[in-house]
Amino acid sequence: MKGTKLVVCVNRCIGSSNRLISARSRGMATAAAAEAPRGARQSASFTLNLFRGQLEPTQVFPFPEPMSDEQRQTLAELVPPVEKFFQEVNDPAKNDADAQIEQGTLAGLWELGAFGLQVPTELGGLGLSNTQYARLVEVVGAHDLGVGITLGAHQSIGFKGILLFGNEQQRAHYLPRVTGGEYAAFCLTEPSSGSDAGSIKTRAVLSPDGKHFILNGSKIWISNGGIAEIMTVFAQTPVQKDGKTVDKVTAFIVERSFGGVSSGPPENKMGIRCSNTTEVYYEDVKVPVENVLGGVGNGFKVAMNILNNGRFGMAAALAGTQRAALRQAAEHAATRVQFGKRLCEFGSVQEKLARMAMLQYVTESLAYMVSGNMDSGCQDYHLEAAISKVFASDSAWAVVDEAIQILGGMGFMKATGLERVLRDLRIFRIFEGTNDILRLFVALTGIQFAGSHLQELMRAFKNPTAHLGLIFSEAGKRATRAVGLARGADLDPLVAPELRGAARELARRVLEYGACVEAALRKYGRGVVDEQLVLNRLAAGAIDAYTTAAVLSRASRAARLQLPAAAHELRLAEAWAAEATERLGALAAALAPGALRHGARLTALGADVAAAGGQLARSPLNL
Structure with missing residues (x-):
């Protein structure tokens, strides 16, 4: 293979990586790279290294266990009262029917401290770690997603910016308030900017005296928008760059009490009906410069x-x-009898239950792997977090849909509650980054990372005597892969003996995945950023690889600790790994010209439908 030619092609591609599919995916990929030094950077991220064809186990094996004994004890004391509250106090059916959470329920949640889980204790919160937070959020998700959105919109995004970026004065002023009864909201989306967050129109201009920014504009679909007193608002501001005035987005802490802030009526939504969702308007709002x-x-x-x-x-x-x-x-399924048998004795139902259990197990593994890595101080977790959101929202829809199918007509009735859960779930594939955009984010960020390393190789070719080690290392990898001798990383010491076969297969597929990424770069060059069919397939492969690694790690932990369900966990992990690595093995075929031609055929059909405003083919009755 002509190494130099390949790297030049990649250099062109990466050089144009700012032309990502949408402003949001562009921003996320840029944010991931902005903190890195020029040239190839090193990362412990499993997913980033996957795009290089390398299996990096650091953040996957062993399964993270970041809680101290004290944190574990605290969590053990917190979970039972939260469980009891949702079982005995909260009424999800009534919340849904009334399209609002009962005041008594809200008061109880404030009393429990549920609105300030991660705020430091000295500022009025519970001071929980990400892993502790995940466990309590899991309890909420099991009972009422509408309430979950109210809590999440408040603290997961509403005032999270103050936790992450607030200075000492901002944190001291606002965090006690958002834990003491004042709701928060995250205000980004506008009528003209959904996934394209860079196209927001809301503006903030510095006042003549330099003491305030004057904020004007509006936001839509804001969770807690009608009840929030404290908002994180994003607006275009004029800034000087290279001697020119340009617009750049700035974040502001805005209080309703500043004046000029109003909100529309609550939206009538398909699901999460009890959460408050409104438009929010800003008219000449005077925001102190200290609130940037x-x-x-x-x-x-x-x-x-x-x-x-x-x-x-x-x-x-x-x-x-x-x-x-x-x-x-x-x-x-264990109690319903049909044709003289319980439903759970039928093979088709057993398969449904097994697949539902696999999806739940993978989702849970991702949640605690990402939160555990964050608690351990890992910095590169953004792709893994994106994968966890995409996988969880897709899987939850599939699991609840199958639960309704198993319950049959009973599942369709409101009394079982599943129809409400299905309606609530639909939004999760849309908000906080649509799954479509997040897949592109995963693929494009991974390609950018792989490309930076190939650029380093290109520089090595320019001065080969000084970089013989790197050149021979890369050449050796490609040669062994080309003749089928490459084996990939040795995961045997990191996984349970029962899973070593699956781990070896994953390692082999990771090598093949890296070759697919290189092939895509070689074929499309800078144009790869516009090849959404290719990017989506690469993202799917990344999801399969990371989920496989996560369950192999978690099940191995269960075996090591001899947990009661260890044997079952090993079988769950083995089953998921078998399916996921099989899909990974088919990735090269999915990227082959024939498969992509079919994709192009579909995109052309879609363009025709869009141009015609619907189905072009007339009814066979021609009437």
Whole structure:
């Protein structure tokens, strides 16, 4: 293979990586790379290294266990009262029917400290770690996703920017308030900017005296928008750059009490009906300059970090949702008799339950792997967090849908509660980064990382005598891979003996995945950023690889600790790994010209439908 030619091609591709599919995916990929030095950077991220064809085990094996004994004890004391509250006080059916949470329920949640789980104790919160937070969010997700959104919109994104970027004065002034009864909201989306967050129109201009920013604009679909007193608001601001005035997004802490802030009526939604969702309007709002969050012009970085930081919580909540739905389906299947047998004795039902259990197990593994890594101080977890959100929201929909199928007509009735859960779930594939955009984010960020290392190789070719080690190392990897001798990373010491076959298969598929990434770069060059069919397939492969590694790690931990369900966990992990690595093995075929031609055929058909405003083919009756 002509190494230099390949790297030049990659250099062109990466050089144009700022032309990502949307402003949000561009911002997320840029934010991930902005903190890195020029040239190839090193990372312990499993997913980033996957795009190089390397299996990096640092953040996957062993399964993270970041809680101290004291934290574990605290969590053990917190979970039972929260469980009891949701079982005995909260009424999800009434919340849904009334399209609001009962005041007594809200008061109880404030009393429990549920609105300030991660705020430091000295500022009025419970001071929980990410892993502790995930466990409590899992409880909420098992009972009422609408309440979960109210809690999450408040702390996972609403005031999270103050936790992450607030200075000492901002934290001291606002955090006691958001833990003491004042609601918070995250205000980014506008009528013209959904996934394209960079196109927001809301503006903030510095007042003549330099003491305030004058904020004007509006936001839509804001969770807690009608009840929030404290908001993280994103607006365009004029900044000086290279002697020119340009618009850049800035984050502000805005209080309703500043004046000029109003909100529309609550939206009538398909699901999560009890959560408050409204438009919010800003008319000549005077925001003190002290309320700039994270620096003027740094709003996009602030927004992306808030969203990246909170995504694991969505996976934790939906792991709880899936566990509850699986329990309901399993109990019904064990008691419902048809044709002289219980439903659980039929092979097709058993397969459904097994697949539901696999999806729940993977989702839960992702949630606690990401939160554990965050608690351990890992910095590169953004792709893994994105994968956890995509996988969890897709899986939860599938699990609850199958639960309804197992319950049959009973599942369709409101009394079982599953129809409400299904309606609640639909939004999770849309908000806080649509799954479509997040897949592109995973693929494009991974390609950018792989490309930076190939650029380093290109520089080595320019001065080969000084970089013989790197050149021969890369050449050796490619040669052994080309003749089928490459084996990949040795995971045997890191996994349970029962899973070593699956781990070896994963290691082999990771090598093949890296070759697919290189092939895509070689074929498309800089144009790869516009090849969404290719990017989506690469993202799917990344999801399969990371989920496989997560369950192999978790099940191995269960075996090592001799947990009661260890044998079952080993079988769950083995089953998931078999399916996921088989899909990984088919990735090269999915990227082959024939498969992509079919994709191009579909995109052309879609363009025709869009141009015609619907189906072009007339009824066969021609009437």
